[in-house]
Amino acid sequence: MLADRAGPSRDATRRPDSMAVASFVLGLPGLLVLNVVLGPIAIVLACLALRGGTARRGRAFLGLGLGVADLLVLAALTAANGTVAWNFG
Template sequence: MELTTAAPRRRNAVRDADGMAVASFILGLVGLLVFNVFLGPIAIALAAVALHRGTTRRGRAFLGLGLGAADLLVLAVFMSADHTMSWSFGS
């Protein structure tokens, strides 16, 4: 019979939360340019879960949260500018 401790599980959970924080930041950053309608909410959700799980990369999680919100703000501004459900750089 093998005994397990909570320490390895905790380390894995924190490592997973750290990965979510970094992924949130990257998706939020990429979402400013493309697919912001999808990447913005995903970045927000990943950042929230990472913060809830106690990530050690809180700064990246907060940046991901802010960038995800900025993605949705950019989408709203461009949608209101041309009155469509999408936006583009061209005319």
């Protein structure tokens, strides 16, 4: 009852912050592996975090940038090799 009068609960304010961190954490390895999956997930999580009013706006924007970079890497690989698979040597 006291939490209702005090404002939003801690879980409601931590959720957008967690999404901002998750977008950054998923966008970073997406540059090397599974960029077709991790890139869009990072973009969606960053947008949801920004819309939710996260206190970690910088981290959300980094996650958004990394998600877009993931898709650009995917487009470059597809243009170079004609496939989404990495090819060494």
